[in-house]
Amino acid sequence: MPVSTMEHADEANVGRAPGRETESPMKIPLRGWWQIARRVFSRFASENLGLVAAGVGFYSLLGLFPAIAALVTTYDLVFDPTQIQQQFESLRALLPEQVYELISGQLASAADSQHQTLGFGLAGALLLSFWGATRGTRALIIALNVAYDEPEERNIVVLNLFAFGLTLFLVVVVALAIVLIVAVPIIINLVSLGTLPEVLAAWLRWPLMALVLVLALAILYRFGPSRRAPRWRWLPVGSAVAGVLWLAASGLFSFYVANFGAYNATYGSLGAVIVLLLWLYLAALAVILGACVNAETERQTARDSTVGAPRPRGKRGAEVADRLPGERGSRRATPGQGVKDR
Template sequence: MNIVKAKDQTLLLLKQTQENNLSLVSAGVAFYGFLSIFPSLAALISLYGLIFDPANVVEQVNALAGILPPEVHSILQQRLSDITTTDAQSLKAGVIFGILLSLWSANRAMKAFSEALNIVFSNREQRNFIQVNLVTLALTLASIVVFIIGMIAIVGVPIVVSYLLSQSWAQIITGVLSWLLFVGLVVGLFLMLYRFAPASPRYEWREHLPGSILATVLFLSASVAFSFYVSNFGDYDEQYGALGAVVVTLFWLYIGAFIFLLGAEINAMRIEPSDDLSPGYYAEKQQRESIFPSRP
């Protein structure tokens, strides 16, 4: 029975991804994500520089080299280096004015995530322009703060562990704790986006946990696998020339967006419709069923 149920759930998941055009939607999210990379990095540097030395960001991002495709890591590293070499006076000006400007520019990606999640959860957008932008700006800022916490942990965990344990044990424990903390932060980030990015209804946190965990595991695994493929078998530079790094970055973002939305699809399948669902849910559901009738 479990095998039959798992098969039915898998077939239903495939049907839902086709009905929601998940591949096409993921491509749109990846495009807006790419446009938001540099503004997000600028906001990251400005916020991080309020407390720490901005130059440390480049070294800490190098810790993610194992899960990022080389071209993606190269783009991030180069851009971060360019930003952090700005003189201190410019960075202060960036703190005063640049953070808001960078957040507004980076907000395009979060809006794309919000629209994509509305499609997955069959929600009709009922928030006005101001409400949508306030929510997505808050989520953009929160996402950057989560990334900053992750970078602080990359530095802080080895220091604490080395102080408490011997050098041999410290290396092992540091690696395990760093990865566990990183995975936990990604799961928490996905939970936050699943919970607040789409329009109502608001489901409980626990309802979004399975999809968040599965999406995190799949995303990290896919990132490592894609990085290995690009490093050993990919010939994007030969095919696309100077645009090779851009293509790799877009494709990596597409993979991440698809997996993220797949986790949302899994959550949507698990959540039973209740009386507090928005009217838009039923309208969209009936319209979808009329366009994609179930096969006998």
């Protein structure tokens, strides 16, 4: 079939699939969501996303302990770093016991050594900690490019600086979550003057933490991939899916390890490290699947889902915005294409 004929046929079919003309994921009908779910599961199998998540989990393990040092050092500049370990206790039910003990020990060790005033020595150590933590962040950026079908078009200097800034952002998010755990019950009790039950004050912080998590994931999905940024309205669904999957997988994995897993018997002293690596793998898989949900949601519509004035398909600087389901463009084959269109 000639190219012009194919283009006319494609334009004629644009409005036929459910959700093709929608400008918001909230308006996609159920049949459209069924198609999106099928494509996500198909991509999980055909693109080896589980293997990609394993790579992210491995590099996250390498960057975790420098990230803990950066977190405690940053927290120490404003608050008492020993509070981190105390409030980390609240997450014990969601984590496998080996993961909790390993991270808790690292938090305690870092807190004991971080009672310093800000100076060149501390600033240098903080920069080194952040730089060490970027290994996991760079792997996550690559995984997001895979989820959004994008080549990496940022040069090595820009990519590393971006990964450094993203690592700083994630550390600040974790520090903010810790502040919420500490501060929300105190503020509620002060405002309520004792009339609000303490149990409500204790539980209200969790929805706030969930909101922070979803917002952090949305920012990660918007700025992480090498593409023209999507509009904010196309990000909450995948962020919520990733958050729910992350929490559910953590709880189920914790239950499995506590009741059925025999990692210490199998791996000996490495059992805790193996459990931590598996938990990081599940977390990475949840984040990647959330990105795939967002990507396939954008692909469901023929409308421009990217920021700025609407552009025709093929000129939007984003594979999932430029190509309908079943189409394969040239952005992945020729990495230099599309930069000028962003």
